[in-house]
Amino acid sequence: DVVLTQTPVSLSVTLGDQASISCRSSQSLEYSDGYTYLEWYLQKPGQSPQLLIYGVSNRFSGVPDRFIGSGSGTDFTLKISRVEPEDLGVYYCFQATHDPWTFGGGTKLELK
Amino acid sequence: EVQLVESGGGLVQPGRSMKLSCAASGFTFSNYGMAWVRQAPKKGLEWVAYISYDGGSTYYRDPVKGRFTISRDNAKSTLYLQMDSLRSEDTATYYCTTGAPFDYWGQGVMVTVSS
Numbered sequence: 001d002v003v004l005t006q007t008p009v010s011l012s013v014t015l016g017d018q019a020s021i022s023c024r025s026s027q028s029l030e031y032s033d034g035y036t037y038l039e040w041y042l043q044k045p046g047q048s049p050q051l052l053i054y055g056v057s058n059r060f061s062g063v064p065d066r067f068i069g070s071g072s073g074t075d076f077t078l079k080i081s082r083v084e085p086e087d088l089g090v091y092y093c094f095q096a097t098h099d100p101w102t103f104g105g106g107t108k109l110e111l112k
Numbered sequence: 113e114v115q116l117v118e119s120g121g122g123l124v125q126p127g128r129s130m131k132l133s134c135a136a137s138g139f140t141f142s143n144y145g146m147a148w149v150r151q152a153p154k155k156g157l158e159w160v161a162y163i164s165y166d167g168g169s170t171y172y173r174d175p176v177k178g179r180f181t182i183s184r185d186n187a188k189s190t191l192y193l194q195m196d197s198l199r200s201e202d203t204a205t206y207y208c209t210t211g212a213p214f215d216y217w218g219q220g221v222m223v224t225v226s227s
Contacts, residue, residue, distance in 0.1 A: 039213045041157070048207055048217040049149075049157060060215065092157055096212045100173040101159040 002027050004093050004104035012112040013083050021107045023076040023093035030073065030097070037096035040069055040078045041103075044089040052091075053078065083109070114138040116208045116218035123224045124198055134191040134208030134218055141189035142166070147211035148182060148193050150204035151220075158204075161193065162211060175201075198225045 003026040013019050029036050040053040051060045053069035056076060066081045080087055088111065093104040120132040132148070148160040161182040162171045170182050181194040191208055203225045208218040 037212070041214070043157075048220055049214070050217065051213055051215050054213040060213075090156075094157075094159075094214075099171060101162075101212070103157040103159065106156045 001100055002029075002095055002098045002102050004095060004102055006091075006093060006104035006107045008107060009105070010108040010110065012110055014112050015083055015085065017083050019080045019083050019087075019109055021078045021091055021093075021109075023071075023078070023104050025074040025076070025095060027098060028073045029076075029095050036072065038069075038071070038076050039094045039096070040067075041092045041094060042087070042089050043092065043106075044086070047089075049092065080109075114210075114216045116210070116216060118206065118208050118218045118221035121206065121221035121223045123226065125227050126199060126225055128198055129194070129196045130198060130223060131195070132193040132206055132208075132221060132223070134193075136189045136191065136208075139210070139216075141184075142186040144210045145212065146182075146184060146191045147209050147214060148191075149207045149209055149214065149217075150202075151207070152201075152204045155204075160206070163191070195223070198223075200225050 005024045007022045029038050036056050038056045041049040043049040057069040068079045070077050090106045090108050092106050115137045117135045124130045145164050147162040163182045167184050179197045183192045205220040205222050207220045210216045
C-alpha cells in the first residue's frame with residue numbers, strides 16, 4: 001500500500017501566520033494518464049471532513065485562495081497563508097492513484 | 113444544496129451484520145461515483161469502498177473485501193454499505209461521500225462492534 005507521511009504531526013501557529021504541511025508518498029502519485037490524484041482535506045473539530053484541494057493544486061469551490069497546494073511525484077505541500085480561526089483542525093492528504101486509496105496520518109493545526 | 117444523510121448505525125455484536133444507508137439529495141446522484149470513508153475513535157481517516165456512477169465497478173480496501181458490499185439504487189438516490197462478519201476493528205464513524213475526489217460528506221454514522 002502507498003504510505004503518505006505527513007509532517008509535522010502538529011503545528012502551533014499565531015493567527016495571521018503562514019503554515020506549511022508536507023505530505024510525502026512512498027511511490028510516485030502520477031497516474032498513467034498524467035494526472036496526479038492527490039487531495040487535501042480539513043476536518044474541523046466535531047465536523048465531517050471537507051475537501052480543500054484536488055489534483056495537487058486545484059482549490060475546491062468556495063475554498064479561499066490563501067490555501068495553496070503544490071508538488072509533484074512523491075512530495076507535496078499545503079500552504080496556508082495568513083491563518084484564520086476557521087482554519088484550525090486536522091489536515092489530511094489523500095491519494096487515489098494507487099489501489100488501495102490511502103490517507104496520510106493527519107496534521108493538527110492549532111493556536112500557539 | 114447537496115445533502116448526504118447516513119443511517120443504520122448502532123451497536124452490533126462481533127460476527128453479526130449491519131447495513132448502512134445514505135440518502136442523497138441536491139445533485140444528480142446517478143452521475144456520481146460514491147464512497148464510504150471511516151474513522152475509528154480518535155484516529156485518522158480510512159477509505160473503505162467505492163462504487164462507480166452506474167454501480168458497474170466496485171472497489172474495497174483489503175480488510176473488508178469479502179465482508180462488505182457497497183451498492184446503490186439510483187432510482188432512490190441512495191447508497192448502501194452491507195457489512196457482514198463484523199469485527200471489533202470495524203468500530204468507527206462511517207461517512208458517505210461523493211467521490212472521487214470526496215467533494216461532499218455526510219455527517220457520519222457511528223458503528224460499534226462489541227459484545
